[in-house]
Amino acid sequence: MHKARPLHAALLALGLGMATPAMTQAQDATVPVNITAQPLDQAITRLAEQTGLNIGGDAFLLEGRTAAPLRGDYTPEQALQNLLQGTGVTYERTGSNSVLLKPQVQGSDEVSSLPPVQISAATDVNPTDTLDYGRAELETLQPQDMKDLFSEESSVSVGGPIAINQKVYVRGVEETAMAVSVDGARQNNKVFHHNATNLIDPALLKAVRASAGVAPADDGPGAIGGSLVYETIDVDDVLAPDRTVGGFVDGRYASNGEVLTTSGSVYGRAGDVELLGYVKHMDGDDYEDGNGDTVNYSTPALLSGLVKIAYENDRVGRFELSHEQVNDDSERPYRANFGGLTAGRPVPESREYDLTRTNTVFNYSRDRGEGLWNPKFTLAQNETDLETREVPLTAPDVTLVYNGITGSDSASVENLFHTPFATISTGVDYYDDSAIFRFAGDPDLEESAENVGAFVQLRQPVGDWLFLSYGARYDRQQFTGVDGSDHDDSGVSANLSGEVFLNEYVSINAGYSDVWGGVALAENFILNGAWAYGDVKPVESSNYTVGLRAQADGFFGEFNVYETRIENGRTPSWGGGPDQFADFDIEGFDVAAGYQHGRGALSVKYSDIRSEKDGQEATSYDGNYFTVPLGKIITVNGSLALPSAKASLGMSAEVALENEVAGGDAKQQSYQVVDIYADYRPVEALTLRLSVDNLTDEAYTDRASYGHEFPTVVTLLEPGRSFALSARYTF
Numbered sequence: 001m002h003k004a005r006p007l008h009a010a011l012l013a014l015g016l017g018m019a020t021p022a023m024t025q026a027q028d029a030t031v032p033v034n035i036t037a038q039p040l041d042q043a044i045t046r047l048a049e050q051t052g053l054n055i056g057g058d059a060f061l062l063e064g065r066t067a068a069p070l071r072g073d074y075t076p077e078q079a080l081q082n083l084l085q086g087t088g089v090t091y092e093r094t095g096s097n098s099v100l101l102k103p104q105v106q107g108s109d110e111v112s113s114l115p116p117v118q119i120s121a122a123t124d125v126n127p128t129d130t131l132d133y134g135r136a137e138l139e140t141l142q143p144q145d146m147k148d149l150f151s152e153e154s155s156v157s158v159g160g161p162i163a164i165n166q167k168v169y170v171r172g173v174e175e176t177a178m179a180v181s182v183d184g185a186r187q188n189n190k191v192f193h194h195n196a197t198n199l200i201d202p203a204l205l206k207a208v209r210a211s212a213g214v215a216p217a218d219d220g221p222g223a224i225g226g227s228l229v230y231e232t233i234d235v236d237d238v239l240a241p242d243r244t245v246g247g248f249v250d251g252r253y254a255s256n257g258e259v260l261t262t263s264g265s266v267y268g269r270a271g272d273v274e275l276l277g278y279v280k281h282m283d284g285d286d287y288e289d290g291n292g293d294t295v296n297y298s299t300p301a302l303l304s305g306l307v308k309i310a311y312e313n314d315r316v317g318r319f320e321l322s323h324e325q326v327n328d329d330s331e332r333p334y335r336a337n338f339g340g341l342t343a344g345r346p347v348p349e350s351r352e353y354d355l356t357r358t359n360t361v362f363n364y365s366r367d368r369g370e371g372l373w374n375p376k377f378t379l380a381q382n383e384t385d386l387e388t389r390e391v392p393l394t395a396p397d398v399t400l401v402y403n404g405i406t407g408s409d410s411a412s413v414e415n416l417f418h419t420p421f422a423t424i425s426t427g428v429d430y431y432d433d434s435a436i437f438r439f440a441g442d443p444d445l446e447e448s449a450e451n452v453g454a455f456v457q458l459r460q461p462v463g464d465w466l467f468l469s470y471g472a473r474y475d476r477q478q479f480t481g482v483d484g485s486d487h488d489d490s491g492v493s494a495n496l497s498g499e500v501f502l503n504e505y506v507s508i509n510a511g512y513s514d515v516w517g518g519v520a521l522a523e524n525f526i527l528n529g530a531w532a533y534g535d536v537k538p539v540e541s542s543n544y545t546v547g548l549r550a551q552a553d554g555f556f557g558e559f560n561v562y563e564t565r566i567e568n569g570r571t572p573s574w575g576g577g578p579d580q581f582a583d584f585d586i587e588g589f590d591v592a593a594g595y596q597h598g599r600g601a602l603s604v605k606y607s608d609i610r611s612e613k614d615g616q617e618a619t620s621y622d623g624n625y626f627t628v629p630l631g632k633i634i635t636v637n638g639s640l641a642l643p644s645a646k647a648s649l650g651m652s653a654e655v656a657l658e659n660e661v662a663g664g665d666a667k668q669q670s671y672q673v674v675d676i677y678a679d680y681r682p683v684e685a686l687t688l689r690l691s692v693d694n695l696t697d698e699a700y701t702d703r704a705s706y707g708h709e710f711p712t713v714v715t716l717l718e719p720g721r722s723f724a725l726s727a728r729y730t731f
Contacts, residue, residue: 032464033079034504035070039554039597043067043083044101051076052369056241057101061089094241126459126469127499128511128545130155130170130212130226135237140639140650142689142726143202144252144261147702151652151675154605154635155560155590156210159620159628159704161287161295161718163302164328164355165337166196169628169704171212172586172609173225173564176520176625178212180228181220183322185361185380188408188433192386192525193624194335199326199357199384200230201304203263203280207231213543213564214497214511217455217471218414218425223493224517224541225564225586225626232306232324235267235274244268248730250280254693256722259284259300274310279303289717290699295339297350298716301330317366317375322359329354334390337706339714351390358383367416374416376427383407386524403438404524422460425471429453435521445527451477451518457495470496477518481533481578489538491516497545510546517541519570523625526574534579537568554597563587569626584626585612600640608632617662620706628704631659631668651676656703664709671700673718689726697721 035046041062048055053076065087070079080099084090091099131153133141143149146166150156160166168175176197180187189198208230211219215227239246245268252261263280282302286294304326312318332353333339340349358381365376386404414427434448457471476490497511517539547560566584573580587610594603611618611627620628634655641648652675659668677691697720707713 030075031079032461033070033074034464034501035067035083040065040067040083040087040089042554042596043070047076047079047083051079052097053077053080054098055080055091055101056094056098057091061101061103065089126211126214126216126497126511127467127509128211128214128497128547130210131208132210133208135206135233138202138205138208146200146202149202149205149208151654152603152605152635152637154592154607154633154654155212155588155609157628157630157633157702157704159702159706160196160337161702161705161716162298162300162332163199164195164330164332164353165716167628167704168198168228169630170210170226170228171562171564171590171607172588172611172627172630173212174623174626174628175228177225177566177569177627178228179215179220179223179226180230182230182324182359182382183232183361183380184363184378184412185359185382186220186408186410186431186433187359187382188406188431188435188521189357189382189384190435190521190523190625191355191384191404191406192388193523194337195353195355195386199328199355201280201302201326204232204278204304204306204324205230206233206237213545213562214495214513215515216425216457216469217473217493217495218427218457220412220429221431221451221453221473221475221493222515222517222520223513224515224539224566226543232308232322233276233278234308234310234320235269235276238265238276239267239269244270246731248728250726250728252724252726254284254722254724256693256719257284257287257298257300259287261300261726272311272313274308274312276306276308278307279305287719287722290694290697290720291717292720293717295716295719297330297332299330301328303327303329317364320361320363322361322363324359325356327354327356329356333716337716339716341712342714343712346393348390348393351388354387354389356385370418372415372417372419374418376412376414376416378410378412380410381407382410401440402525405436405438406434406521406524407436408433422458422468424456424458426456427454429455433521435524435527437524437527443529445482445524445529446480447482447521447527448480449477449519449521451475465501466498467501468496468498470494470498475516475518477538479519479536481536482527482529482531483533485533487519487533487536489518491518491538491540505552506548506550508546508548511544513541513543515541515543520625522570522572522578526572528574528578531572531578534577536579537570537581539566539568539570541566555595556593558592559590561589566626571622571625582614582622584618584623585615586610586627588630599643600638602638603636605635605637606632619661619663619709621710622663628706629659629661629664629668629709630703632657633703646681648679649677650679656700659703661709666709666711668703668709669700671698672696673698673700685730687728687730689724691724691726693722693724694718694720 094100147158157169212226215223219227247266250263261282265278267276282300284300286298306324308322310320331350334347361380367374384406388402410431412429417424432450437445453475455473460468472494479487493515495513499509501507543564545562550557564586568581571580571582572578590607592605609630636653639650655672658670674695675693680688701708701715708715
């Protein structure tokens with residue numbers, strides 16, 4: 001018997017009669033259900049979304065089966081009964097708000113026994129969300145780094161071939177201009193423009209949500225270009241409800257660079273207590289690019305870990321304490337995000353980058369799915385520490401050590417009000433951010449910002465044809481410069497988005513936001529003790545998005561157009577001073593189409609994104625910390641399940657079209673890269689994956705990487721062809 005796999009089910013925040021991620025639905029209450037005729041696995045996902053019912057079971061049960069259309073007001077159980085009628089699949093209750101799907105035994109009401117699977121809840125969903133991945137999507141992707149994590153999205157680009165220099169751009173907006181959180185903890189990780197901003201191991205994640213441009217008020221302050229929300233795994237995501245202890249060990253070998261990745265996890269529950277531990281290590285040599293040349297100083301050196309303990313019961317709610325740490329320590333190119341310069345001052349070939357990000361979070365929540373008292377509390381500490389060590393060309397006996405530390409202490413108190421009118425989220429939040437630069441013998445240089453905010457966000461269904469999300473927040477910030485000067489300011493942010501369901505096949509969504517972001521801290525490595533602060537302006541933005549979605553009989557299509565305008569974006573420099581500012585305009589559109597059925601899927605996505613700084617096309621140099629030139633990008637993704645062979649196949653491809661950047665002297669060259677994989681499960685406990693990355697051995701620089709529009713920049717080419725074999729044994 002093969003191991004049960006989670007269905008692609010999510011719990012959406014849709015107000016009264018529907019479920020938020022942590023809430024339970026009153027099973028005798030009716031809710032509006034609108035499901036078209038479609039493959040049964042997709043219909044089950046829609047049912048979970050619309051009713052809040054937790055549905056577990058083996059995904060193979062649903063393959064090749066079709067659900068009849070269902071529309072009207074039903075209790076969750078009535079809707080499930082109607083949906084499963086005549087499909088050969090039945091269910092049994094496993095809790096007050098959960099069921100387990102099982103095959104119907106012919107001529108009998110008895111069902112066979114399958115191991116139950118917990119369906120993990122997704123984060124809150126909004127009408128204009130750019131993407132929303134749950135645990136099932138992440139297990140299919142099996143991402144090794146952030147580039148793999150977003151490989152299916154033409155509108156999300158990740159620059160850099162190695163973990164320490166990868167930066168994420170969502171619809172052209174760099175993540176530093178977004179409100180980024182991990183398990184509810186605010187991330188303040190802008191240390192040095194030559195390295196990654198948020199060093200994250202995607203293997204730790206159970207959910208990722210991006211709200212580009214228009215973000216809800218309860219996603220936190222500073223959402224200038226939207227929000228990025230990451231959630232790490234819980235015990236319920238990996239341990240079946242009928243078990244008390246479990247674990248897994250992973251191994252992966254990739255031929256290019258002889259990279260060996262090992263990881264393991266042990267987890268369990270005892271009564272209401274849960275405990276999870278996870279560790280991962282990557283090691284290897286420098287990789288070869290598509291030309292067969294060795295890319296010096298590209299050795300993988302990632303070490304990550306997660307410890308999480310939780311206590312939960314229906315009476316008191318859930319208490320959770322987690323600590324996450326990710327480290328990359330190795331010799332890198334002197335400027336870690338590109339290979340070198342053919343002009344300018346001479347510098348060493350390399351220096352050591354030792355980057356560590358830690359995230360410690362305490363969360364408490366109790367959401368009963370009804371009533372006016374559903375509190376949530378978060379207390380967190382986030383820090384990124386970068387130490388660089390270099391030997392100057394003029395003093396080979398000297399080692400210079402520079403240290404940059406960014407941190408954020410944050411807290412939030414929130415309550416959900418479930419009313420007949422809407423689900424209302426309201427609360428207050430706080431952060432104390434700092435950026436410190438240290439060099440032996442000199443005094444520490446520091447900028448800091450302290451902010452207190454209050455917010456309210458309403459999510460309101462209007463009949464079964466309209467869903468609205470709207471809210472506002474007020475923030476007051478005190479910014480302190482390296483000279484000790486204080487600058488106080490405050491502002492209001494507002495957002496409105498909605499989706500209109502024209503019929504069971506087509507919907508239109510739109511959103512708009514005005515955001516006040518306060519004064520952003522400068523990166524640590526440019527702080528200058530001689531800075532004198534003049535008129536330090538708070539950054540503000542306006543965002544809009546309009547989209548069309550359609551689906552019928554497994555086919556789907558989507559079109560979105562969007563724009564982010566940033567005013568007073570802070571662009572300080574070591575010699576130019578702390579109070580330099582610029583305006584940015586980032587706009588574009590996406591088109592997506594595809595087909596999905598019980599055994600496979602195929603999608604094609606296209607994005608065209610343009611960025612300007614002060615009215616001129618932005619380059620990867622002057623767009624730093626806000627945007628990067630992207631142009632036209634196409635992604636193609638496909639998958640096919642072969643149940644009888646206990647196998648599945650998949651592929652992904654990215655095509656970047658040639659792009660001329662007015663501010664640069666060279667073109668961004670076109671490229672085409674293809675990855676393929678095959679999964680096989682010979683026994684229940686063992687899963688194997690054979691993959692080929694960069695199948696055609698393309699020599700290319702990723703579109704979001706630094707510098708390939710400049711002829712004097714030696715860019716870092718991506719790895720050439722690599723064969724990889726990975727295995728996971730679960731116990």
